Amino acid sequence: MNMIVLLSRTISPDDPIELVNGQTVVDPTSYIINPPDAIALEEAIQLKVKYGGTITVIMVSPSEGEKQLRTALAMGADAAILLEVDPIEEYPAIVARKIADYIKSVEFDLILAGDFATDGASSQVGPRVATILDISYLTNIQKVKKEKGKMIVTRNGERDIETYHGSTPLLVTIPQGLHVPRLASVLGIIQAKKKPYKLVPIEYNELASYHPQQYLFPNMQRKKTMIQGDKSTEITELAQIIKKLK
Numbered sequence: 001m002n003m004i005v006l007l008s009r010t011i012s013p014d015d016p017i018e019l020v021n022g023q024t025v026v027d028p029t030s031y032i033i034n035p036p037d038a039i040a041l042e043e044a045i046q047l048k049v050k051y052g053g054t055i056t057v058i059m060v061s062p063s064e065g066e067k068q069l070r071t072a073l074a075m076g077a078d079a080a081i082l083l084e085v086d087p088i089e090e091y092p093a094i095v096a097r098k099i100a101d102y103i104k105s106v107e108f109d110l111i112l113a114g115d116f117a118t119d120g121a122s123s124q125v126g127p128r129v130a131t132i133l134d135i136s137y138l139t140n141i142q143k144v145k146k147e148k149g150k151m152i153v154t155r156n157g158e159r160d161i162e163t164y165h166g167s168t169p170l171l172v173t174i175p176q177g178l179h180v181p182r183l184a185s186v187l188g189i190i191q192a193k194k195k196p197y198k199l200v201p202i203e204y205n206e207l208a209s210y211h212p213q214q215y216l217f218p219n220m221q222r223k224k225t226m227i228q229g230d231k232s233t234e235i236t237e238l239a240q241i242i243k244k245l246k
Contacts, residue, residue, distance in 0.1 A: 001053035001146060003044045004106070005077065006099060006113040006126060009061055009068045010034045013118065022214035033068045036114025038181040040174040043144070044112050045076040045182070051146050053109070054078045058102065060095045062086040063199070073192035074184035082199045090120070096128030098202055103133060110151070111171040115140065130171040137171040138164060144172060
């Protein structure tokens with residue numbers, strides 16, 4: 001089974017973000033594989049152990065994204081593709097278009113992606129890629145199996161567990177918490193240096209891109225008001241407070 005895992009890089013939640021003149025200043029070492037995408041990669045590795053096949057990781061990023069792709073290779077991916085864009089594309093529709101345009105020339109059975117990115121949290125790139133490629137997709141996956149050439153996918157519905165049977169190609173998004181991603185071993189790091197790595201320059205279209213012009217920390221000053229008394233008194237006082245806010 002030939003699998004593609006969509007990766008993005010995000011700032012580690014353990015590292016602080018500094019604002020200078022309305023722009024973020026980030027230590028380059030703060031970037032990591034987006035945690036939900038790392039979980040999607042772990043799912044792909046486990047599927048490879050069960051059914052065989054290959055895993056190719058793809059990322060839209062400036063050239064610095066090579067570090068995260070090398071980490072993915074060390075974790076167990078077989079090949080890595082960096083779709084190089086500088087400055088970085090942040091708008092999900094544009095990122096999805098660039099990924100889908102490249103994947104059209106690649107043979108695959110299954111695409112896996114994290115449910116969301118911890119920075120933008122749009123949850124759009126995976127489904128948009130599937131829509132552009134005109135293939136089926138399922139979100140919030142709990143289990144993927146392959147039987148007699150067919151895919152059996154279990155997902156978490158709003159109130160129940162849903163099971164789908166179908167054929168490939170297929171895209172699935174993996175929820176945070178499904179797995180604990182493995183760490184790259186010393187042997188994996190050594191082997192990663194010999195695995196295929198491809199950099200594909202992508203034309204940057206400024207007119208089709210959207211980028212934040214300024215960042216601000218949210219105003220966290222809050223006023224506490226304690227309401228005491230019986231239920232009728234509490235409701236009356238709360239109603240008066242809400243009226244003043246309008």
